[in-house]
Amino acid sequence: MKHLLKMSDLSVQDIQEILDLADKLKYEKKHNIPHPILAGKTLGMIFQKSSTRTRVSFETGMYQLGGSALFLSSRDLQIGRGEPVEDTARVLSRYLDGIMIRTFAQKEVEDLAEYGSIPIINGLTDYAHPCQALADFMTMREYKGDLKGLKFAFVGDGNNMANSLIVGAIKLGMKAVIACPEGYEPEVAEWAKANGDFSIVRKVSEATEGADAVYTDVWASMGQEGEAQERMKVFKDYQVNEENMSVANKDAMVMHCLPAHRGEEITAETFEKHANEIFDEAENRLHVQKAIMVKLMA
Numbered sequence: 367m368k369h370l371l372k373m374s375d376l377s378v379q380d381i382q383e384i385l386d387l388a389d390k391l392k393y394e395k396k397h398n399i400p401h402p403i404l405a406g407k408t409l410g411m412i413f414q415k416s417s418t419r420t421r422v423s424f425e426t427g428m429y430q431l432g433g434s435a436l437f438l439s440s441r442d443l444q445i446g447r448g449e450p451v452e453d454t455a456r457v458l459s460r461y462l463d464g465i466m467i468r469t470f471a472q473k474e475v476e477d478l479a480e481y482g483s484i485p486i487i488n489g490l491t492d493y494a495h496p497c498q499a500l501a502d503f504m505t506m507r508e509y510k511g512d513l514k515g516l517k518f519a520f521v522g523d524g525n526n527m528a529n530s531l532i533v534g535a536i537k538l539g540m541k542a543v544i545a546c547p548e549g550y551e552p553e554v555a556e557w558a559k560a561n562g563d564f565s566i567v568r569k570v571s572e573a574t575e576g577a578d579a580v581y582t583d584v585w586a587s588m589g590q591e592g593e594a595q596e597r598m599k600v601f602k603d604y605q606v607n608e609e610n611m612s613v614a615n616k617d618a619m620v621m622h623c624l625p626a627h628r629g630e631e632i633t634a635e636t637f638e639k640h641a642n643e644i645f646d647e648a649e650n651r652l653h654v655q656k657a658i659m660v661k662l663m664a
């Protein structure tokens with residue numbers, strides 16, 4: 367494994383190794399056992415979109431591993447003024463030991479990997495968010511143990527989160543279902559149908575029925591602000607709430623990558639009932655980010 371660009375590039379073994387390593391690093395952190403595995407290494411973090419969790423977990427994670435992290439806003443980089451990604455990749459490869467990038471087009475991340483000579487980590491594109499998905503599977507394993515055969519339900523937009531989670535769930539042997547409006551299906555749907563137990567439904571309760579983990583995300587992602595009004599109407603019935611959760615399995619988890627919009631994709635009541643899971647999930651970004659960096663950069 368040379369890069370982390372999207373979930374479909376990972377083997378089941380890669381996923382398991384990252385999750386096992388993340389568990390170990392989490393244990394060491396909790397017991398104050400230092401792990402300066404990346405001493406002397408530098409990660410560049412390019413952001414073309416906002417971030418709280420991704421930025422802080424990578425930056426803090428890198429310090430905890432003994433290395434340093436540079437925050438590079440695309441507004442200040444020459445890439446923001448049109449310097450080609452091929453050149454940026456070749457230059458940054460001479461200074462840095464790894465790059466984490468959050469941007470719009472998946473192609474930009476794939477190009478960085480193609481032209482650079484250092485590991486590239488996708489910190490979210492319109493297509494994928496593998497770092498978040500890995501933290502989500504880490505959290506599901508903590509709560510549920512072996513994930514094989516469990517039912518994973520995604521409620522809402524077939525977006526970057528849906529793509530990454532559905533691919534990951536199928537690879538880990540889960541049953542996956544998405545409840546989404548027509549026209550908002552995930553890009554990975556055909557792959558998922560061909561490779562595992564995956565279905566698309568239009569009614570939320572059909573997805574949540576018998577589910578072990580129910581996941582939702584915002585109705586309008588970063589970059590879709592102009593569609594927000596329209597999406598409010600299209601997605602109004604695609605909400606995780608107590609009624610839809612009443613048909614899920616007892617002890618079903620509710621998950622959210624955050625930021626959450628209470629009253630839209632999830633009610634405040636359901637969010638607070640599952641706050642432990644949701645904030646464990648946010649914490650696990652740190653441990654998973656560290657595992658990814660160790661695997662790619664050590």
Ligand code: CP
Nearest residue numbers: 417418419420623624
């Ligand atoms: N979940 C997630 O990626 O959060 P940020 O946008 O705050 O990084």
Ligand code: NVA
Nearest residue numbers: 525583587588623624
């Ligand atoms: N789908 C959301 C995820 C944020 C972490 C977005 O892309 O804005």
